[in-house]
Amino acid sequence: MKFFVDTADVAAIAELNDLGMVDGVTTNPSLILKSGRDIIEVTREICGIVSGPVSAEVVSLKAEDMIAEGRKLAEIAQNIAVKVPLTWDGLKTCKVLTGEGFMVNVTLCFSTNQALLAAKAGATFISPFIGRLDDINLDGLELISDIRQVYDNYGFDTQILAASIRTANHVTQCALIGADVITAPPAVIKGLASHVLTEKGLDQFMQDWAKTGQKII
Ligand code: E4P
Numbered sequence: 001m002k003f004f005v006d007t008a009d010v011a012a013i014a015e016l017n018d019l020g021m022v023d024g025v026t027t028n029p030s031l032i033l034k035s036g037r038d039i040i041e042v043t044r045e046i047c048g049i050v051s052g053p054v055s056a057e058v059v060s061l062k063a064e065d066m067i068a069e070g071r072k073l074a075e076i077a078q079n080i081a082v083k084v085p086l087t088w089d090g091l092k093t094c095k096v097l098t099g100e101g102f103m104v105n106v107t108l109c110f111s112t113n114q115a116l117l118a119a120k121a122g123a124t125f126i127s128p129f130i131g132r133l134d135d136i137n138l139d140g141l142e143l144i145s146d147i148r149q150v151y152d153n154y155g156f157d158t159q160i161l162a163a164s165i166r167t168a169n170h171v172t173q174c175a176l177i178g179a180d181v182i183t184a185p186p187a188v189i190k191g192l193a194s195h196v197l198t199e200k201g202l203d204q205f206m207q208d209w210a211k212t213g214q215k216i217i
């Protein structure tokens with residue numbers, strides 16, 4: 001399973017990338033706002049750090065305008081995946097841009113039928129949002145599982161990019177279900193290393209080591 005990092009924070013991306021934890025990056029208008037940076041400038045900088053797909057999202061609502069924005073975003077670097085919303089205009093944009101050879105990430109997916117449409121429109125990635133479904137008492141992980149089954153039933157190549165990941169359990173379950181990619185904020189990815197028994201065990205080892213009075217170096 002590939003790990004994408006869901007942020008436009010260049011320092012956080014670089015830190016995780018140095019550890020080999022970053023297979024790609026996803027951004028969205030809210031994350032660009034949070035970064036306080038110009039979209040083209042920050043996206044170019046991210047593409048200079050990460051060689052895998054970097055999603056940059058269009059902000060128009062009409063296909064014609066989305067296509068123009070997508071082409072402009074795709075000029076930033078070879079590894080741009082143009083992110084479009086799951087609307088008819090977004091699907092139209094997906095079809096056109098994938099036809100031109102660009103990677104397209106169809107975002108804001110909340111149903112299996114939406115994922116089916118994105119695959120038929122040739123999407124490179126489909127982004128079902130787990131956390132936002134959980135927020136309204138629906139089962140985000142069940143959606144990942146259903147899309148996996150439908151895509152496998154028909155041999156669709158579209159990669160399932162599980163998004164809106166909020167917890168370590170989301171990551172585990174996505175891996176078990178067989179999501180192709182997860183995108184998570186840096187804090188969630190870093191948190192995967194934590195376990196209460198690791199901390200407890202390390203604390204005990206440190207106490208016992210101090211009692212030996214020894215040094216390795
Ligand atoms: C995905 O591409 C989105 O940027 C992101 O995962 C949304 O996550 P959120 O629901 O935590 O904002």
